[in-house]
Amino acid sequence: MRSAQLLPLVLASSSIPAALGATLPDFFRLSSRSGSAVELQKPAVSPPFSEDVQDKDLRADLPTRQWRFEPWPTFWMPKYCREEAVINQLQPADFEVRDVWYEDCAAAWTICRHRGAKEPWDGILETLSQVPVGMRQHVANLVILPGRTSDASATSNAAAYTRGSVLVFTPSFFKLGVLFHEFTHILDMVALQTVVKSHGYAEGTAFSETKLWARAYGNDSAVPTAYARTSWQEDFADAGRWALSDMTHAGGLSVYSPGWRACAHQIAAYKAWLGELVFPRDGVCSGKIDTSPAVPVVAAAKPPPGAGGAAAQKMPGSGLQGTKVKKIVMPKGAENMLWVYHGPAPGTQ
Numbered sequence: 001m002r003s004a005q006l007l008p009l010v011l012a013s014s015s016i017p018a019a020l021g022a023t024l025p026d027f028f029r030l031s032s033r034s035g036s037a038v039e040l041q042k043p044a045v046s047p048p049f050s051e052d053v054q055d056k057d058l059r060a061d062l063p064t065r066q067w068r069f070e071p072w073p074t075f076w077m078p079k080y081c082r083e084e085a086v087i088n089q090l091q092p093a094d095f096e097v098r099d100v101w102y103e104d105c106a107a108a109w110t111i112c113r114h115r116g117a118k119e120p121w122d123g124i125l126e127t128l129s130q131v132p133v134g135m136r137q138h139v140a141n142l143v144i145l146p147g148r149t150s151d152a153s154a155t156s157n158a159a160a161y162t163r164g165s166v167l168v169f170t171p172s173f174f175k176l177g178v179l180f181h182e183f184t185h186i187l188d189m190v191a192l193q194t195v196v197k198s199h200g201y202a203e204g205t206a207f208s209e210t211k212l213w214a215r216a217y218g219n220d221s222a223v224p225t226a227y228a229r230t231s232w233q234e235d236f237a238d239a240g241r242w243a244l245s246d247m248t249h250a251g252g253l254s255v256y257s258p259g260w261r262a263c264a265h266q267i268a269a270y271k272a273w274l275g276e277l278v279f280p281r282d283g284v285c286s287g288k289i290d291t292s293p294a295v296p297v298v299a300a301a302k303p304p305p306g307a308g309g310a311a312a313q314k315m316p317g318s319g320l321q322g323t324k325v326k327k328i329v330m331p332k333g334a335e336n337m338l339w340v341y342h343g344p345a346p347g348t349q
């Protein structure tokens with residue numbers, strides 16, 4: 001997506017446009033991190049990968065999983081969904097909320113879909129089922145917006161973004177390639193924290209900002225995509241996107257560009273660090289980032305009878321409740337990170 005207003009401000013964690021930041025309550029302002037706002041000097045792989053061809057192949061190559069779901073009662077929604085509705089100037093009451101259980105995990109995914117979203121529930125749940133479970137487990141809530149709004153200050157002018165452990169999409173960007181990119185932002189913050197800390201970095205440092213990732217980059221002559229050049233985190237996210245194709249498509253990345261070896265060390269590093277986590281041997285989740293707690297849909301509303309007080313902070317049976325699934329905890333500071341997607345729109349490449 002090329003938005004003249006947004007493009008110059010793609011600065012990883014501080015990528016929220018300044019104009020937008022000014023319109024938001026303090027709670028949503030972001031602190032930028034020194035060091036993340038780099039423009040990587042290496043060019044993109046040439047000839048470029050086609051993301052549309054990739055999406056078509058991912059849809060065909062990745063198995064779907066079965067699911068069942070239960071809607072939440074209408075008075076309640078996850079806190080993060082409510083916040084994203086408000087930021088995007090949408091009515092929280094226009095979102096439907098479902099707990100979804102996939103066959104490969106005992107914990108539920110809690111997903112919020114705007115009634116006006118053109119992607120139907122079944123399409124959303126099937127696409128999400130194709131995200132490998134070890135990756136899929138790294139999200140608190142998913143939010144599907146109705147589409148882009150005409151209001152230039154609304155975040156939904158961005159087609160997809162990751163805020164902390166929440167993934168937000170407009171329907172046309174809800175594609176496996178973009179999902180892998182966004183999930184990889186969360187993996188970057190969470191999945192390798194032990195490694196990051198054991199190398200002396202502070203809690204909450206992204207893996208992609210460590211010398212471990214810089215080394216992989218240092219041995220390559222290109223990054224996977226033009227968009228990857230905008231920061232270490234975007235480079236890592238697009239390496240994740242293309243590493244998934246390398247791991248699942250017959251012939252690997254040579255099918256998508258004869259020049260792919262120019263980024264081979266980054267792809268290999270992603271696979272070495274995260275491959276087994278994304279595709280666990282036993283095929284089931286090893287944990288889950290829990291849903292944000294339930295809040296009333298209408299902020300001022302009294303809780304419905306029998307559902308008041310602390311007992312109502314979680315919907316019965318939702319999230320990790322009643323399961324032995326390990327809770328994956330976000331590191332300090334990670335919930336405030338924001339990455340707004342400015343890669344090409346699906347269907348244009």
Ligand SMILES: *[C@@H]1O[C@H](CO)[C@@H](O)[C@H](O)[C@H]1NC(C)=O
Nearest residue numbers: 214215216217218219220265
């Ligand atoms: C290339 O990889 C080796 C082995 O990991 C590493 O020691 C070296 O620093 C890397 N080169 C660059 C330029 O980063």
